[in-house]
Amino acid sequence: MDTSLAAPYTTAFGFERTVGPQIGAFLAGLRARRLLGVRVGEDRVLCPVAEFDPVTSAATGDLVELEPSGTVTAWTWVDPREGWDEPIDSPYAWALIRIDGADNTFFHRVDTGGDPARMTPGLRVRVRWAADPVGSIEDIVCFEPPAEPPVPGATDPGAEIGEPVATIEAPFHVDYTYVAGVGRSVYLRGMAERRFLARRCPGCHQVYFPAPDHCARCLQVLDAPFEISGTGTISTFCIVNLPFPGQLVDPPYVVAYINLDGTGNKLQHRVLEVAPDAVAVGMQVEPVWAPETDLEPSLASVRYFRPVDPTLRVPVADQEARDA
């Protein structure tokens, strides 16, 4: 078939990221609903605070407290995105704001209640604080035009600035489509039918399982698929003793490179139904398929490999049989 399988998948990491001492102090200020700047060189102030002067690369100096207000210097008007947890429901601006007393500009949102006409050059804005500040740039929900000119000294004095923030949460989440390609789709479709479909290169006669569409050695398009038994020989292996999130089998267990009979490459898979210390290079193994109802176009249709010699087999623990 000249079409490819494709499937959605998500990559996500729950990263935590350390911040520098100056950035940590700035974020601690936000947590207390106070806006800090930092001195650089003779007479300049940066807000947000940087660890190093972007012009001279020198370490930045003393922190100074600034009024949480400023002037818009540039903006772009956008609509809130569907499927995103946007803090503003109506259209808003991404803007550069020169904080009063600072020499650089601050990138953040400006909310004018959904009215783009209120975005004008030199627009005066002030910070709208988050209800529950945690020590993150998101403690500022956005900037907004003041309803009326602020009375000096009447602004929220904020809380005591505590210890500098040491780390911030930096999650990563992207939804992707995996495109297997016409080559690998052949073997994947075979997996859903309990078949191992291999392909041979007409140029160098290398046999691949799984097979891409063309030979990675001589670049020729591979011949038509043919079925192999799925039995093979352990080429090398390791015993996994380390637990990790998402693990399908309780350690210890064996992961092996298996040279499937009739192919020239190696397939990585689990080897179960055998005591890990009884596994050896050269051991003959055979596939154990998932039940009919669980078959899918995936290598997961082969739950694991086991020794061909029944005398070497030991029953898999109930847990492993269920999870494998």
Next chain:
Amino acid sequence: MRDIGVVAFAQSGCRAANRRDDMADILAPVIAEAVTSVGIERGDIDFYCSGSHDFHEGRTFAYIESLDAVGAWPPISESHVEMDAAWAANEAWSWLQLGEGDIALVYGIGRGSLASDPDQVSHTQLDPYYLAPLHPHRHAFAGLQAHALLATGTVTERDLAEVVARSLSAAVENPHAQRSGVHAVDDLLAQPYVASPLREHDTAPLGDAAAVLILAAGDRARDLAANAGRRPAWIRAMDHRMATHYPGARDLTRLETVEIAARRATRMAGFSPAEIDVAELHTEYSYAEPMLAAALGLAPATTINPSGGPLAGNPTTATGLIRLGEAAARICDDTVDRALAHATSGPALQHNLISLLEGERR
């Protein structure tokens, strides 16, 4: 300096979403076309260098799959940059300048279609403390820069629409273009904003494609190009400069990195961007064209993006390399004698690579 030139350029068509091929299969025919055109075999290539980005692919070390398209057995000498492949060309050019070999193959593979929502990917290139957590729209920094540019009064929204109209009209002649057509400027201006003052057509359409360049040195380059009925497009200079990562720390209306890179490239090449015939600019946004033209000091008669440029097709990490290929191709086929190629990376034209190319009488 050695004479190092482009002797072959090939690319696949820019597609909004290729759902048929894996990375190697997109690349393999493009490599074959470039290699075959100059009458060499794989074994003749001394060095491979590529550019792609895992965040577009969604898998770590995703580019390894692309090595299946170059035949990496027996082992080859190769390298990879996690960015636009124009920088892979810069690495290969440096490698050849160092005398490590005579022929290098550079490829870029870009797949902008795999992430379901490009906004989930774009923020990963940003400052992780102050910018990425806000998840800005992917056009946010371009919108800001365009707004700042328009506020100077030197460029109007109509100018931007004219850039789009000219680019898409030029792309009609480009069989690899993803988007092309003849548009009236007033019709373009009637479209809604996606990130004001930018409209959809002001932004380059993300997609999937691969591009391949073959670089060669000295007489080897002359021979290879002659095999294809071409002349080498000598890369007389390459220079790249990067601005600081926080957009609020720089003047967005001034491309100092481009000015510096262009000055240094001019010294290296012996001719300036003002003396070239064709410029292929990595304009992921329409507003970038007038900004770059001004920063480079291009002469008014310079032909800009005769291919249609990125506004006609933007296969992420192959887009900058295609600029180099398109610029070189016009020297290789004797259309012009001098050309400039520009590539960019990062938000709001943060990092810029300038190449000056030249043909010789044959």
